[in-house]
Amino acid sequence: MNAMSNANARSGAHTQQQGDIVIKGEGVGKTFGNGSVVALEGADFEIKRGEFVSLVGPSGCGKSTLLRMVAGLIERSSGKLAVHGDTVKGPRSDVGLMFQRATLLEWRTALDNVLLPTELSRKLTSADYDHAEELLAMVGLQDFTFTFPSQLSGGMQQRVALARLLKTGADILLLDEPFGALDEFTREHLNLELMRIVADVGATTLFVTHNIGEAIFLADKVMVMTPRPGRLARIVDVPFERPRTAELQLTPEFNALVAEVRAVLGDH
């Protein structure tokens, strides 16, 4: 029932064009070495509640840097950045992060890994165990609750990491190439599941990738970034209806959009 109301909130964000702005950046930039190396030139962007936004670009375009600034893990060198109206000063409990590597604790079972975020903030209750089990079922791992990470495949490890991310209760999910290390087939499958899950929980999502097709397929909006120096070159709206199926990627409209993004990147 919770998922229902969240799903409604999400479709609401779609129909009403002026949803609340959840993440707002004005001239957000990052330099290293006393300003001699520019990782990201000032970027302006707005992300609305429930939106799925992809950050796409080649290595060195500053997409991971931008994500880490939103996460509050690194300080920005210039500009303003606000999450839920508050200036970002450090990691927040309503922002969750997932990496290319699952970074599971290998001495903990899948269940205990999912419980980690809660365990770090308060004492666990039996409801937490139930919730963690539900989340594992949601990512399709109901039969691997008590399995240790080393006994899981790479794809399954990322599923556990996703369940752990959801257990934080964060309504903003930052995903840094979460399935980038997996094979094509597994990645496509997990992308479809990710779309379903994110819609279910009604989260706002920022998804970093270097795959143009993936970026468009998943997102409501694609932030196209170019390197040397890192720059937010253009924001492209993705008009396709949801729910989307894999076949969407075969349509001419989809490929036209891929060509458009590629053209922006192609100059570099």
Add this chain to the structure above:
Amino acid sequence: MALAEDISVQMPGAKRAGLDMDRVAKHLAIFVGLIALWEISARAGWLNPLMFPRPSAIVQSFYVIYIGTGNAWYHLYITLTEVFIGFLAGSILGISLAVVVGLNPIVRRFLQPYIIVLEATPRIAVGPLIIAALGFGFTAKIAIVMLVCFFAPFVNTLAGMVNVDRSALELFRSLRANKWQTFRKLMLPDAAPTIMAGLRLAMASALSGALVAEFISSNEGMGVLLDRYTGSLNMGSAFATLLSLTLLGFTIFKSMEWLEAKLIYWRNDDAMARISARKRVQMKGAK
């Protein structure tokens, strides 16, 4: 179908067990042969009885020192006590100091040169200095074992703490874990396999350390016993003492292996399977 499967599973298993029995028998035959050859050579006078006492004499000595007079027990007890107290004190000190140093980069920077100097010094060479400072008693011997057992756990713990996975640290930071939580739930378990390897090294040198300490300064312990028997040319008892130490070393090695499998269960498939099964049952019970 099920039957066929059973057979196909059991057949190679049974074959392997048969082979193992065969191998054990061969090993046993070779061992018995060697001992017999030794016994015959000694009796025939081909071997110098001062260097190589007869196996039967060694067995007899075993009986004398453990049951007849039973005097070896006390020395065994002394050596074991030195090994364990020295090992525990040395490794606890090593691990704790490494944790403090590992968590404080500034302390690490200033301590580093001293650690390198100490590490380059042969530990046993410090033995006589310790005896000069602490006298010929039990304390000096414990201190020598401690010194021998300090470095491996210290160096390994430090390495384990410094090499903690960076993305895992970033994860803990994004989850707003405090320093203690990050240490307790990430750094310590992550370093555990490396720390354990250090403990194994320390334990292996603890026995040697205790024996050397006894050789240079003591009037009790297995080292003294060995020294005394060799000095009085009682080679049967000397060999019995030496073999006791071999057995002791082997037992220590095996216990450390067992402890490692218990503590670092996530590197052991059987242990993981057992824990998974137990947790599954517990969860069912709770519901």
